[in-house]
Amino acid sequence: MKxxxxxxxxxxxxxxxxxxxxxxxxEKYETETIKINSNLNHDDKIxxxxxxxxxxxxxxxxxxxxxxxxxxxxxxxxxxxxNFCADIMLQIGKRYDNDASICIINYGGIRLNSIPKGNxxxxxxxELMPFDNMIVIQKINGNDLIDILNYIASQGGWPIAGIxxxxxxxxxxSILVNGYPIDNNKIYTMVISDYLANGGDNLNILKxxxxxxxxxxxxEAFIEELQKIKTIYPNKEKRIKNVx
Amino acid sequence: xxxxxxxIKTVATTxxxxxxxxxxxxxxxxxxxxDIILTILHTNDVHSRVEPFPMDGGKNQGLGGVxxxxxxxxxxxxxxxxxxxxxxxDMWQGTPYFNFFNGSVEYDLMxxxxxxxxxxGNHDFDIGIDxxxxxxxxxxxxxxxxxxxxxxxxxxxxxxxxxxxxxxxxKIGVFGVGIDLxxxxxxxxxxxxxxxxxxxxxxxxxxxxxxxxxxxxxICLSHLGYKYENDKVSDEVLAQNxxxxxxxxxxxxxxxxxxxxxxxxxxxxxxxxxxxGWAGIMLGKLDFHxxxxxxxxxxxxxxxxxxx
Numbered sequence: 001m002k003x004x005x006x007x008x009x010x011x012x013x014x015x016x017x018x019x020x021x022x023x024x025x026x027e028k029y030e031t032e033t034i035k036i037n038s039n040l041n042h043d044d045k046i047x048x049x050x051x052x053x054x055x056x057x058x059x060x061x062x063x064x065x066x067x068x069x070x071x072x073x074x075x076x077x078x079x080x081x082x083n084f085c086a087d088i089m090l091q092i093g094k095r096y097d098n099d100a101s102i103c104i105i106n107y108g109g110i111r112l113n114s115i116p117k118g119n120x121x122x123x124x125x126x127e128l129m130p131f132d133n134m135i136v137i138q139k140i141n142g143n144d145l146i147d148i149l150n151y152i153a154s155q156g157g158w159p160i161a162g163i164x165x166x167x168x169x170x171x172x173x174s175i176l177v178n179g180y181p182i183d184n185n186k187i188y189t190m191v192i193s194d195y196l197a198n199g200g201d202n203l204n205i206l207k208x209x210x211x212x213x214x215x216x217x218x219x220e221a222f223i224e225e226l227q228k229i230k231t232i233y234p235n236k237e238k239r240i241k242n243v244x
Numbered sequence: 245x246x247x248x249x250x251x252i253k254t255v256a257t258t259x260x261x262x263x264x265x266x267x268x269x270x271x272x273x274x275x276x277x278x279d280i281i282l283t284i285l286h287t288n289d290v291h292s293r294v295e296p297f298p299m300d301g302g303k304n305q306g307l308g309g310v311x312x313x314x315x316x317x318x319x320x321x322x323x324x325x326x327x328x329x330x331x332x333x334d335m336w337q338g339t340p341y342f343n344f345f346n347g348s349v350e351y352d353l354m355x356x357x358x359x360x361x362x363x364x365g366n367h368d369f370d371i372g373i374d375x376x377x378x379x380x381x382x383x384x385x386x387x388x389x390x391x392x393x394x395x396x397x398x399x400x401x402x403x404x405x406x407x408x409x410x411x412x413x414x415k416i417g418v419f420g421v422g423i424d425l426x427x428x429x430x431x432x433x434x435x436x437x438x439x440x441x442x443x444x445x446x447x448x449x450x451x452x453x454x455x456x457x458x459x460x461x462x463i464c465l466s467h468l469g470y471k472y473e474n475d476k477v478s479d480e481v482l483a484q485n486x487x488x489x490x491x492x493x494x495x496x497x498x499x500x501x502x503x504x505x506x507x508x509x510x511x512x513x514x515x516x517x518x519x520x521g522w523a524g525i526m527l528g529k530l531d532f533h534x535x536x537x538x539x540x541x542x543x544x545x546x547x548x549x550x551x552x
Contacts, residue, residue: 043314046353050294050310053349057340071301111291111338116301124300126340130292131370195430202427 061123065223068232072115076107077157077167077240085110085128085222086161087235089135092221093191096214097137101178102162103191104148106201107155109133120232122223129219133193136211142184147205149175157240166243173243193218279533280412282461283324285317286530287331288495289365289522291338292350297523307549308524310353316527316548317357324531326411329358332495333365333422333467338523346371347379359385361407363420363465364392365495372433373397388420388465391445397436406449408459414534417453420465421446421482423496442468442477443485450488461532464489469496470519483507483515493528494519501547504530520547 072081082105090103112128140148149165149172152158157167165175175182192206199207214221226232296309321327331354336342341349354362362385368376380387380402387403394400406419421442425434446464453459464482471480479494487510500521509515520526527548 040312041315042309042311043318044311046311046314046356049352049356050349053341053345054295057344060344061340114302118301123340126343127338130337130339130343132343198430199427200430204427 057123061121061126063122064119065122065125066120066226066229066232068115068117068120068234070234071117072232072234074107074110074113076155077242078238079159080234080236081110081112081115082157082159083161083235083237083239084115084232086159088222088225089218090161090191092135092216092225093137093214096135096216097189097191097212099189100137100191102145102188103160104152104163104196105159105193106196107158108201109193109195110159120226125219125223125226129222131195131218133195133218135214135216135218135221136192136194136197137214138190138192138197138206138209138211139187140190140206140209142182142186142188144205144209145177145188145190146172146175146182146184148203151203153240157242160239164237164239166241168243279535280414281324281326282411282414282416282532282534283320283327284463284491284493284528284530284532285320285327285329286493286518286520286528287313287524287526288467288493288519289334289498290331290350290524291334291367291522292336292342293339293523294341294349294353295339304523304525310357310524313524313527314353314357320529321358326414328360328409328411328416328418328463330418330463330465330493331359331362332465332493332519333363333420334367334495334522335362335365337367337370342370346375348382351379351383355382355384360409361386361388361418361420361465363387363467364389364403364422365467366423366425366428369425369429369433373399373436377402386418388418389422390419390449391421391440391442392425393438393440394436396438399437406453408453408457414461415457415459417450417457417459417462418465419446419449419453419462420467422467423469442466443482446482446486446489450486454488460534461490462488464492466492466494467496468494470494470499470517471497479517479519480507483509483517485510486515487511487513489515491515491530491532492517498522500526503547504528518547525549 072084073079074081085105086103089105090100093100093103110128111130115124153167153172154170162178165172177188196203197206197211293308294310297304297307299305317329335350336347364387377398386407388407389403390405394403406417409416409418424439450462453462466479466482468482469478471478479492483492484507492515494517498521499519501519504516504518507515507517518528518530520528529546529548
């Protein structure tokens with residue numbers, strides 16, 4: 001599809017080392033957005049070049065591991081893909097540490113904007129979480145957790161599990177942890193990636209908190225977990241509410 | 245006034261241009277046939293999207309893919325003489341091609357498409373400095389960054405601070421700026437690299453390119469991101485606080501520009517910024533027309549959507 005925008009007349013500054021030639025002139029230019037449909041040709045040489053690697057990856061990655069009943073969507077402040085990722089990760093963490101009750105994932109750590117309805121392949125989970133992040137457990141006090149949630153509020157909301165909150169003026173409020181108001185002095189057991197625990201996304205507060213490494217690569221643990229689930233039904237809870 | 249001698253000299257330095265009428269009455273560019281056209285093609289944040297997005301009902305299904313992009317680029321090369329093909333970083337990470345082959349596929353394909361240069365995004369450090377060091381010899385294009393100090397790393401001889409390309413007598417200076425890796429990339433993946441303020445560096449390098457090295461056109465490959473709600477340094481901030489950049493090709497924020505945007509620099513001159521989303525869904529194309537006197541004349545651009 002070709003769409004032509006109206007011709008625009010804009011001033012362009014012409015410059016040159018010779019001072020005589022500096023002048024402003026209206027010149028036209030056109031903008032064109034060409035949407036290329038499925039008829040677009042391939043460079044056959046590229047297809048040949050990638051054939052050996054594609055063959056290997058197809059055999060490993062096109063394996064269906066589960067099915068989703070609906071499209072899962074990543075969004076702010078909430079999304080079904082947000083809840084899905086945080087819930088699965090909390091579930092994995094609980095198996096490692098019985099006390100695990102909350103989970104936080106950075107928004108940028110989820111690399112797909114959606115997972116379509118239907119079969120989910122192993123390759124899809126590679127695209128969802130391509131990083132070789134590990135799952136770690138941290139024991140965090142209520143005070144520090146509030147700081148983290150304030151940061152999450154300032155970012156417009158991240159995937160969370162075991163927590164609900166409101167965002168007002170880019171700050172968190174009305175925080176509930178597993179249904180109870182957050183207690184500044186209580187210690188919560190949190191499932192999180194080593195990336196965040198090591199201060200990724202500028203969460204420096206987490207750096208000082210000791211971490212127990214589960215030894216599980218996030219992506220691999222997800223793939224294993226999802227293989228146990230026949231059908232995924234999205235959790236539509238609104239864990240984060242904007243109340244501005 | 246132009247003297248015959250001066251004119252001949254100008255022509256000589258801008259390489260062979262057919263002279264119509266011999267005297268440059270129309271040298272200010274009414275006759276388009278005499279323009280030198282510089283065609284900039286660019287990508288950013290391709291994120292290892294080697295194959296088009298699969299036809300699985302997803303929003304981007306059928307889009308992107310190197311094979312259609314390469315065909316498009318080769319077709320453009322067949323009809324455009326002076327093509328520069330550039331990438332603004334995050335070539336890596338996002339599909340299993342990267343997890344399994346550590347960036348070799350992406351670089352091989354960029355070689356085949358004849359990329360001239362790329363800058364480094366934060367995800368180009370995802371297999372650490374050592375992983376990058378292993379892969380760089382496979383890249384036939386230049387890897388350019390000007391604001392990371394690599395002196396204390398094994399990469400110190402592998403990354404260029406800038407490069408000048410000669411296209412039909414036009415001197416095109418290209419340099420690159422990257423985002424602060426602290427708090428973004430795991431520390432172990434970039435230890436030894438120190439970060440310099442991109443604005444200071446951009447002002448310094450672009451001045452050298454324009455004034456000392458007499459570049460006709462200066463391009464900044466940026467992985468800073470288009471713009472932010474806070475005062476974090478971005479392409480917008482860069483454009484407004486520098487003096488010698490003509491074009492910023494951006495990345496990081498995965499922003500799809502419908503068309504390139506124009507900003508005024510510190511000296512009220514136009515700086516063009518463009519960014520083409522991510523995953524190789526779009527190929528940016530900008531045609532800059534230069535007259536015989538190497539003036540920047542006007543540009544014509546199109547952001548091409550690549551679908552399978």
